[in-house]
Amino acid sequence: xxxxxxxxxxxxxxxxxxxxxxxxxxxxxxxxxxxxxxxxxxxxxxxxxxxxxxxxxxxxxxxxxxxxxxxxxxxxxxxxxxxxxxxxxxxxxxxxxxxxxxxxxxxxxxxxxxxxxxx
Amino acid sequence: xxxxxxxxxxxxxxxxxxxxxxxxxxxxxxxxxxxxxxxxxxxxxxxxxxxxxxxxxxxxxxxxxxxxxxxxxxxxxxxxxxxxxxxxxxxxxxxxxxxxxxxxxxxxxxxxxxxxxxxxxxxxxxxxxxxxxxxxxxxxxxxxxxxxxxxxxxxxxxxxxxxxxxxxxxxxxxxxxxxxxxxxxxxxxxxxxxxxxxxxxxxxxxxxxxxxxxxxxxxxxxxxxxxxxxxxxxxxxxxxxxxxxxxxxxxxxxxxxxxxxxxxxxxxxxxxxxxxxxxxxxxxxxxxxxxxxxxxxxxxxxxxxxxxxxxxxxxxxxxxxxxxxxxxxxxxxxxxxxxxxxxxxxxxxxxxxxxxxxxxxxxxxxxxxxxxxxxxxxxxxxxxxxxxxxxxxxxxxxxxxxxxxxxxxxxxxxxxxxxxxxxxxxxxxxxxxxxxxxxxxxxxxxxxxxxxxxxxxxxxxxxxxxxxxxxxxxxxxxxxxxxxxxxxxxxxxxxxxxxxxxxxxxxxxxxxxxxxxxxxxxxxxxxxxxxxxxxxxxxxxxxxxxxxxxxxxxxxxxxxxxxxxxxxxxxxxxxxxxxxxxxxxxxxxxxxxxxxxxxxxxxxxxxxxxxxxxxxxxxxxxxxxxxxxxxxxxxxxxxxxxxxxxxxxxxxxxxxxxxxxxxxxxxxxxxxxxxxxxxxxxxxxxxxxxxxxxxxxxxxxxxxxxxxxxxxxxxxxxxxxxxxxxxxxxxxxxxxxxxxxxxxxxxxxxxxxxxxxxxxxxxxxxxxxxxxxxxxxxxxxxxxxxxxxxxxxxxxxxxxxxxxxxxxxxxxxxxxxxxxxxxxxxxxxxxxxxxxxxxxxxxxxxxxxxxxxxxxxxxxxxxxxxxxxxxxxxxx
Numbered sequence: 001x002x003x004x005x006x007x008x009x010x011x012x013x014x015x016x017x018x019x020x021x022x023x024x025x026x027x028x029x030x031x032x033x034x035x036x037x038x039x040x041x042x043x044x045x046x047x048x049x050x051x052x053x054x055x056x057x058x059x060x061x062x063x064x065x066x067x068x069x070x071x072x073x074x075x076x077x078x079x080x081x082x083x084x085x086x087x088x089x090x091x092x093x094x095x096x097x098x099x100x101x102x103x104x105x106x107x108x109x110x111x112x113x114x115x116x117x118x119x
Numbered sequence: 120x121x122x123x124x125x126x127x128x129x130x131x132x133x134x135x136x137x138x139x140x141x142x143x144x145x146x147x148x149x150x151x152x153x154x155x156x157x158x159x160x161x162x163x164x165x166x167x168x169x170x171x172x173x174x175x176x177x178x179x180x181x182x183x184x185x186x187x188x189x190x191x192x193x194x195x196x197x198x199x200x201x202x203x204x205x206x207x208x209x210x211x212x213x214x215x216x217x218x219x220x221x222x223x224x225x226x227x228x229x230x231x232x233x234x235x236x237x238x239x240x241x242x243x244x245x246x247x248x249x250x251x252x253x254x255x256x257x258x259x260x261x262x263x264x265x266x267x268x269x270x271x272x273x274x275x276x277x278x279x280x281x282x283x284x285x286x287x288x289x290x291x292x293x294x295x296x297x298x299x300x301x302x303x304x305x306x307x308x309x310x311x312x313x314x315x316x317x318x319x320x321x322x323x324x325x326x327x328x329x330x331x332x333x334x335x336x337x338x339x340x341x342x343x344x345x346x347x348x349x350x351x352x353x354x355x356x357x358x359x360x361x362x363x364x365x366x367x368x369x370x371x372x373x374x375x376x377x378x379x380x381x382x383x384x385x386x387x388x389x390x391x392x393x394x395x396x397x398x399x400x401x402x403x404x405x406x407x408x409x410x411x412x413x414x415x416x417x418x419x420x421x422x423x424x425x426x427x428x429x430x431x432x433x434x435x436x437x438x439x440x441x442x443x444x445x446x447x448x449x450x451x452x453x454x455x456x457x458x459x460x461x462x463x464x465x466x467x468x469x470x471x472x473x474x475x476x477x478x479x480x481x482x483x484x485x486x487x488x489x490x491x492x493x494x495x496x497x498x499x500x501x502x503x504x505x506x507x508x509x510x511x512x513x514x515x516x517x518x519x520x521x522x523x524x525x526x527x528x529x530x531x532x533x534x535x536x537x538x539x540x541x542x543x544x545x546x547x548x549x550x551x552x553x554x555x556x557x558x559x560x561x562x563x564x565x566x567x568x569x570x571x572x573x574x575x576x577x578x579x580x581x582x583x584x585x586x587x588x589x590x591x592x593x594x595x596x597x598x599x600x601x602x603x604x605x606x607x608x609x610x611x612x613x614x615x616x617x618x619x620x621x622x623x624x625x626x627x628x629x630x631x632x633x634x635x636x637x638x639x640x641x642x643x644x645x646x647x648x649x650x651x652x653x654x655x656x657x658x659x660x661x662x663x664x665x666x667x668x669x670x671x672x673x674x675x676x677x678x679x680x681x682x683x684x685x686x687x688x689x690x691x692x693x694x695x696x697x698x699x700x701x702x703x704x705x706x707x708x709x710x711x712x713x714x715x716x717x718x719x720x721x722x723x724x725x726x727x728x729x730x731x732x733x734x735x736x737x738x739x740x741x742x743x744x745x746x747x748x749x750x751x752x753x754x755x756x757x758x759x760x761x762x763x764x765x766x767x768x769x770x771x772x773x774x775x776x777x778x779x780x781x782x783x784x785x786x787x788x789x790x791x792x793x794x795x796x797x798x799x800x801x802x803x804x805x806x807x808x809x810x811x812x813x814x815x816x817x818x819x820x821x822x823x824x825x826x827x828x829x830x831x832x833x834x835x836x837x838x839x840x841x842x843x844x845x846x847x848x849x850x851x852x853x854x855x856x857x858x859x860x861x862x863x864x865x866x867x868x869x870x871x872x873x874x875x876x877x878x879x880x881x882x883x884x885x886x887x888x889x890x891x892x893x894x895x896x897x898x899x900x901x902x903x904x905x906x907x908x909x910x911x912x913x914x915x916x917x918x919x920x921x922x923x924x925x926x927x928x929x930x931x932x933x934x935x936x937x938x939x940x941x942x943x944x945x946x947x948x949x950x951x952x953x954x955x956x957x958x959x960x961x962x963x964x965x966x967x968x969x970x971x972x973x974x975x976x977x978x979x980x981x982x983x984x985x986x987x988x989x990x991x992x993x994x995x
Contacts, residue, residue, distance in 0.1 A: 032133060033140040051137060052164030055130065059176035074136075076143070081133045 017049065017057050019100060022085065022093040025067055029082040031074060032058065058083065066092055130173050134166050188501035195502060196509070199474070203506075205887050206470045210510025210556060212880050213463025215517025216456040218549040222522045224453060225545055227445045232438065233371050235310025239275070239398050241434040243411060248429035258425060259391035264418045268394055271414060273407040275399045278308040279392025281385065282376060284640060286846045287343075289356030292835045293846035295640055296339070298357070299376035300385055302392065303327075309372075316351045316366030319381055327383040333362040337370045339377040358642075396434070404434045448866055455611065455877045458604050460552075462881050464560040465601040466888040467506060471564040472594050473895040482568060496569040503561020504554065511553030518549065525873065567593060598892060598925075599932035602968070605878075605885040606936025607943065609964040612871070612878035614947050618798075618955035619871040622864065628792030628801070629680055630716040631854030635827035636679045637834060638848030640816040653731060653810040656817055659845075660708075662837040663819055668830050671822040673714040676814050678705035680715070681793035681858060684804055691747060692757035692782060702743060703794050703802050704760055706809040712738075712789055714822050722754045722787030725808055733811040737783040741791045743803030757782040758805065783807060798863045816848070827853050882968070886975040893925055894979040904983050905991020914984035921980040929972050937961055 024030065024038045036051045061067045066089035074080040085093065138159045145155035163169070174183075196203040234240060245256055259281070260268060269277045281300040286293045302308075306318030313334065323332055333355055335344065344350050344364075354361040355378075362380065382390055398407055412432040419426040475482075485495055567590055639659065646652035656674055664672045677685050684703025709724045711717075721744075725736045737758060744753045759781045783805075791801045809817070823830045831851060838845050858864060897904075904917050944956055 031136075033137045036137075050164045051141070051162050052134070052166060052169035053172075055134065055169050056172035056176050059130075059173040063176055074140070078136060078139070079132070080136050080140075081129070 016100075017053070018061060019093075019096050020047075020049075021054070021057055021061065022066065022089055022096070025083050025085050026090065026093055029070075029072070029084045031080040031082050033080075035083070061089070065089075126177070127170070127174065130170050131166075134163070134169065138163050138166070185501065188498050189505055191498070192502040192505040196506070202470055202474055202891070205891060206467045206506055207510045207513060209463040209466040209470075209884050209887065210507060210553075211513035211517055212884065213456075213460035214511045214514030214549055214552055214556065215521060216877065216880070217453075217460045217552060218514060218518035218545060219521035219525065220449070220453045220456045221548050222518060222545045223525060224449050225548075227449065228442055233311060234437075236397070237437065239400065240309075240437045241396050241398055241404065241407070242437060243394060243396070243415070243432055243434050245415070245426065245430040246433055247427045248431060257393055259393055260418065261422060262387050262390040262392070264421070265390075265392050265394060267418075268396075268411075268414065271411060273399055273402045273410050274396050276304070276308055276397040278302050278305050278395045279382070280305070280395075281382060281390060281392050284848075285357050285378075286642065286844065287355070287357055288359050288844065292832075292839060293844055295846045295848050296357075296377040297375050297849075298378045298380060300382040300390070300392075301379050303381050303383065305379065308395065308397065311369065311372050313366035314369040315348060316364070318366055318368070319379060323381045324383045327381040331360065331362040331384070332365040332381065333357075334366040334368060334379040335364060336368050336377050336379075337372070340367045395437070398434075404436070407434050408432055448869060451611075451870070452873055455608060455874060458608050459877050459881050459884075460556070462601050462604050462608075462884050464556045465597050465604075466884050467503070467510075467556075468560040468564055469594060469597050469601070469888045470891055471503065471561065472567065472590060472597070473892050475564050475568040476590060476895065476899060478568070492569050496565050499565035499568060500558070500561050503565065504557035507553045507557030507561070511549055511556075514553070515546065515549050518545075525869075528869075528872070563593065563597075594892060595928045598888060598928050599935065601885050601888055602929060602932025602972075603936035603939060605881045606933055606964060606968060607940050608874070608881045609878040609968065610936070610940035610961055611943075611947055612874035613960035613964050614944075614955055615867070615870040615874040617957060617960055619867040621955055622797045622867055625793070625797065627681060627858075628717065628790060629854075631680075631858060633825065633827055633853075634714065634820055634822045635831070635851060635853040636857060637819045637821060637831070637851050638816055639819065639838065639845065640848055642844070643815070649733065649810060649813065652813050653733075655841075656809075656813075657731070658841050659838055660819065662841055663821060663834055666830060666833045666837050668823045668825065669821055669834070670824060671710060671714040673711040673820040674708045674809055675711055675818045675820055676706040676809055676812070676816070678707050678711065678806075679818060679820065679857060680854070682796045682861060683794045684802070687760040689758055689760045689805070692759070694747075700747070701802070702760070702805045704805045704807065705794075706812050707806050708809050711806070711820065714820050715792065717792050718790045720788045720790055722785070724787055730808040730810055733808055735783050735811075736786045736808065738787040738789055738806040739785055740789055740794075740801065740804040740806075742801050743805065744788045746803060753785050753788060756785050758785060759783065760805070796863055797858065797861055798867070820854075882971060886971055889925070889929070889972060890975045890979060893921065893976050894982075896924070897921060897979050897983040900983070901986060901991050904986050905988045908986065908991070909988035917984050917986075918977075918980050921983050922976055925976050929969075929976075933965060933968060937965060940964075 020039050021035060024035050024042075030038070032054055033051070036049050036054055039047060039049050058067070058069070062069060066086060067083045068086055069081050069083050071079060072082045138156075141159035141162055142152075142155045145158050146152065150158065196207075242257065245258055247256070260279070265277070265279050268274075279302045283298055283300065284295050285298040287296050301319060303319050303321045303324045306312070306320055312318065314337065316334075318334055319332070323330070326332075335350075335355075340346060340350065350364050350367065353364050355364055356362070357378075362378075368379070382392065396407075398404075411434070415426075415432045419430070482495060486492075641652075646655050660672050660674055663669060677683060684705045686701055687704050688699055688701050705711075708730050709727065712719060712724060719738075720741060722738075724738060725734060729736055739753060739758070744751075747753075748756065789806070791804075793801060794804050795802045819834075821827060821830070821834060828851070835847055838847060852860065859868075904912075904920075907917060907920075908914075940961060947956075
C-alpha cells in the first residue's frame, strides 16, 4: 500500500486495496499487471498502487479463499498467472462494497456542514 | 519444504512477468530499453521485499527463518569446537543425570509394579495399640476367615498366598526353596501373564492334587532350569513328590518366592493365607479400614493368638512401603542431579556470555544494518536452543546408560518389579527439560547481548579493553553461583563418603574374615523334643567340624552379626524395673565367642554340658554390664526375659526347656560386638545356651582356613551324611557379604558412589567454566597486556591482574557455598541417618576446590604472561 508522493495522488486507506482488487478481478480472470493498470486507470490516475505491494495482498486473498490463481497465456502470449473470484470472494465483494458505501456516505454527511461553513 | 520452494519460484516468475509487461508498455510508449527497465522497476518497487511479504501472508516465513537460524547456529557450533564441546558436554551430563534419576523415579515411584490396576491393590496390616512403637504386622487368616473376607462390600476381589519353604529333592544335594501357595485366581488378580506356558487358573483348584501344577519364577528358571524354553511339562521333585511345570513367569514378576503352586494342595486346616485385596473403584482406604476393622476383630476372637490384645486394622497400598524406602533414597539424589543440571546450565550461560563478548562486533553490525532487537534476540535464543537440543540428545544416551548402571549396581535398593527403561514419559521429560534449560541459560546472555552499544563497539580502537561492566558483572555472578552450588554438592558428597568410611572402618567387635553362615532348616514336625533336636544339631555340628579346612564351628539362632538378637524387655532380680528396658537376646553355643573372636572380659562361658541340658546361665555384653550393673557386680546376678519363659502353645516351632522358672544366672561378660546394625550404637546383649530355645532352623557359623564358601559343598556333604534329606538354606553367605547386605550399608554405598560421581561431574563442569572464562578474558585483553608489558609490567604482575579479578569471584562463590552447606547440614544428617558431620569435610572440600580452581585459572593466565608485546599490540 505504498504511495507516490505526487500531490494529486492519494494514499490508499488501510484495507481498501483488497476491496479494489476484488472489484477488479470480478470482471473476469486477470493477471497482476492488468490489475494494477486497471486500478490506476479506473481511479483516473488518482490512486496509484505500488505494483510490488499487489502481490502480498493477492497471496492474502488466496489464503482466505476469496480468489484463485491459475497459469495461462497473456494477450501477448507470455505465461502469466490469472486470478478469478471464488464464490466466497464474490459474496465478500458485495458485503464489503455495501459497507464501504455506507461508510463513505456517513463520513460525507458528517463532513458536509464543515465544508459549507468554510466556503 | 518443496511446496515452499515452488511457491517462491512461482512468485518470482510472476513478478518477473509483471515487470516485463510494464517494460513492454514503456517501450511502446517510446522509451529506450534501459529507461523502460528502470521505470518498470521503479513502479514495481523492491521485488525481493514484495516476495518476502507475499510469503509472509502464508504465515510460514517464521519456519524458514527459524531454519536459517538453526543452520546458522549449527555453523557457529562447528566453527568453535572448543566452546561447543564444553557447552554440549555440560548440558549432556546435566540432562543425562537428571533424566536417569527421573527414569528411576518413574520406574520405582510412579510405576513400580507391572500389575493390572495396581493402584487399587492393598493389603491389611494391624497396628498394635498396646505397643505403639512395635512395627506394623501382616497377618494370616484361616481358610474360613479368608472366605468371609472375600464377601466384604468394599472389595472387588481378593487373592491370598501362604509363603513357605520346601525341600527340592532328587538332585545332587537337597536344597531349600521358597514356595508360595497361592489362591488359584492369582493370574487374573495381578493380571500378569506367564512368559512361557500359563499362570495358575481357577480350574487348577479341582485338579491340584492329581496334577500338582507348579509355576516357576524367572530367577528359579534361570538358576535351576538353565533357562531352558522346553521345560513345560517336565517335572520338579519337591519333598519327594513330582510337580508338573506349567509355566514360567516373566522377569519383572519377581518377589521372594521361587515357585507358585495352588493353595488347594494344602489341607483346608493348614491353609493360612495372607490376603491381598483389590478395592472397588471409589472406595477410599479409610472406608475400607473401618469396614474391615469390625470383621477382623471378630476373627481375632476366633484365633486370639494370631493377634495382639488391642489393635487397629490399617490398609496399605502395595506400593506404600517401596515409596517410603526408595523415596528416601531417591529424593536426595534427585536434588543432587537437579543441582548438577543447574551447574551445567550455568556453565552454558557463562560460555555464551563469554563468547558473546567476542561477538559484539558481529551483533553490532547486524543491528547497524537494521536487524531489530527482537530479530537478534530470536537468533540468539535459537542458538541456545540448538545447543540445548544437541546436548539433550547426547544426554538421553548418557541417561540410559546411567540408569542401567545405578539399577544394576544397587538392585536391592529398589523393588524387584520395577524395570528401568527409557520410555515416552521419560523422553518427554528430557525434551521438556532441554527446552527449559535452553531458555534458562540462553535468555540472560541473549538479553544482554542483543543490545550492543553501537557507537562504542563500532569504534575499532575501543573494543579490546574488556567487556562492558554489566556483562562482566553478570558473568561474575554466574560463576560465583556455580561455584557455590558445586561447593554444596561436594560437601554433601563429603558427608556421604565420610559416613560410609566411618561405617566401614567401624570396630565391629568381631572378626568376619573367613566365616560363613549356613542356615539349616528342619522339616516340619521333626525332632519335636528338646533332647532329640539338640542331639541332632550336635551330630550335625560334629560332622561339619570334621570337614577338612574347617577350623571352628558355632551353632546359633538369631545371632549372626551385625544385626543380631531378638529384641526383648527384661527384669533384673532384686532391682526395680519400673522403666521399659530392652536387650537383644541371642541363642548360641559356647564356641560362638571363639569362632567370632569375641573376647571374654570377666567370669566364664558356659560349658558344653550346661549347653546340652539348657542350663539357666547367660553371658552379657559390656554395654549391658555397664548400663545396668554400674558397680561391676554383674556376675552372679539373675536376669529374666518374660517371653523367654517356655511357651507351650507352639510346640512345633520352638522346643523349650520346661524345668525352669526363667531366671538366668549371669556367668560372664564379653566385649561389645555390633548387634544393632552398622550405623547404630551397640545395644545391651544377652547370650543364652541355644538348647534353651530352638526354632525349626539353626545357623552354623563356620570358620575356615581360606575362603569359606569354597568349603560349602563339603559342608553340605557332611550334613547329608547325617541325614540324606537335610537341605541347607539358600541364603548362605560369608560374614563380609552379610555386612554388605545390610540396608544401611547398601544405602550408604549408593549415596557415596553416586554423590561422589555427581560432585566429580559438578567440579569438572565448574572448572571447565572457570577455565574458559579466564581464557576468553585473556584473549580479549591481549593487546592491553601487550601494552602493559611493553611499558615494563612484569610477568607476575600480569598474572596477578588476571587472577585478582577471577579470584574475588571464586572466593565469594566458595564462601556462599560453605554458608549454604552449613545451613543444610542438619538436613544432610537427616537422610544420611548416621549423623556423620565433621568440620574436616568442608575444610577438605574448600581446599580441594581452591587447588583445582587455582590450576584452572593459572593455566590460561600463564598464557597471558608469555605474550610477545610487539605481536600483542598489533593483535586484532
